[in-house]
Amino acid sequence: MESVAEPSLAPVPAGPIPAGLRDALERRIGAGNLELPMLPNVATQLLDGKVAERADLAEISELLHTDQAITGHVLRIANSAAYGGSGRIQSIQQALLRIGLTQLREIVLAVAVQNGVFRVQGHETLVSQLWKHSAVAGAYAREIARSLRTNAESSFLCGLLHDVGKPVVLGLALGIDADLSDEMCTAVLDPYHAPVGRVLAETWSLPGAIVESITHHHEPTAAATHGPSVNIACLANLFAHLVLDRPDDEDALRAHPACVALNLYPEDLDALIAKRDDMLAVADGLTV
Ligand SMILES: [Fe+2]
Numbered sequence: 608m609e610s611v612a613e614p615s616l617a618p619v620p621a622g623p624i625p626a627g628l629r630d631a632l633e634r635r636i637g638a639g640n641l642e643l644p645m646l647p648n649v650a651t652q653l654l655d656g657k658v659a660e661r662a663d664l665a666e667i668s669e670l671l672h673t674d675q676a677i678t679g680h681v682l683r684i685a686n687s688a689a690y691g692g693s694g695r696i697q698s699i700q701q702a703l704l705r706i707g708l709t710q711l712r713e714i715v716l717a718v719a720v721q722n723g724v725f726r727v728q729g730h731e732t733l734v735s736q737l738w739k740h741s742a743v744a745g746a747y748a749r750e751i752a753r754s755l756r757t758n759a760e761s762s763f764l765c766g767l768l769h770d771v772g773k774p775v776v777l778g779l780a781l782g783i784d785a786d787l788s789d790e791m792c793t794a795v796l797d798p799y800h801a802p803v804g805r806v807l808a809e810t811w812s813l814p815g816a817i818v819e820s821i822t823h824h825h826e827p828t829a830a831a832t833h834g835p836s837v838n839i840a841c842l843a844n845l846f847a848h849l850v851l852d853r854p855d856d857e858d859a860l861r862a863h864p865a866c867v868a869l870n871l872y873p874e875d876l877d878a879l880i881a882k883r884d885d886m887l888a889v890a891d892g893l894t895v
Pocket residue numbers: 769770800824825844
């Protein structure tokens with residue numbers, strides 16, 4: 608495994624997390640003792656971009672067939688209403704022709720991350736909520752990027768992965784205390800998910816825009832590079848909360864500095880808010 612930067616931990620204010628748990632978590636995170644999940648080879652190769660650049664249908668199809676679990680999910684999603692078309696798709700090559708390489712890559716990565724990271728035994732409800740939030744943020748990040756005429760696929764991944772540290776932190780906390788209450792499982796996520804997500808993203812050698820988005824989506828002004836991507840991820844996170852669990856936060860979203868940084872006008876935000884149902888449908892389509 609390649610070396611990764613030490614995660615920087617901001618001081619966590621005294622709150623609901625008991626001192627013993629907080630100390631144990633910070634010791635393990637500080638020591639890099641994280642038991643990180645692997646990204647399946649097929650996803651790594653597609654993220655690398657070289658395979659995608661060649662856009663060789665037969666090569667991509669062959670690559671996908673090395674992972675039957677992913678292939679099955681990709682075919683199911685390509686046949687779902689969100690990507691609807693006439694006739695049933697039965698092969699990856701047909702799926703590629705119907706939905707295109709960019710969307711195929713998105714689906715493969717969504718399936719890989721869901722299966723590989725968003726799984727914590729005994730806590731399925733919380734983790735599926737975390738996944739849904741991530742999927743909606745991915746959909747919104749792509750939509751924001753489209754309205755800004757910037758890179759939609761990269762933005763989708765920044766949104767989809769912005770909270771990828773959360774299930775890892777949950778697993779870590781449960782490794783320290785298997786009997787954590789539901790309330791405590793949620794409480795440990797906020798302070799640690801960004802630095803832990805960063806370590807995961809660097810271990811997976813994800814592109815810089817994604818690493819920065821994971822690290823700084825709650826404070827985009829702290830990002831030294833990839834400012835637009837981080838602002839898009841920040842806003843996508845707020846949109847996901849608005850449509851899923853914080854319906855009263857519209858004013859706060861509209862007043863957020865990320866809107867100014869991205870040059871989004873009130874009418875742009877109106878249009879994005881109006882796409883709520885489409886974004887939820889995209890997220891459902893990405894859920895296995
Ligand atoms: Fe977050």
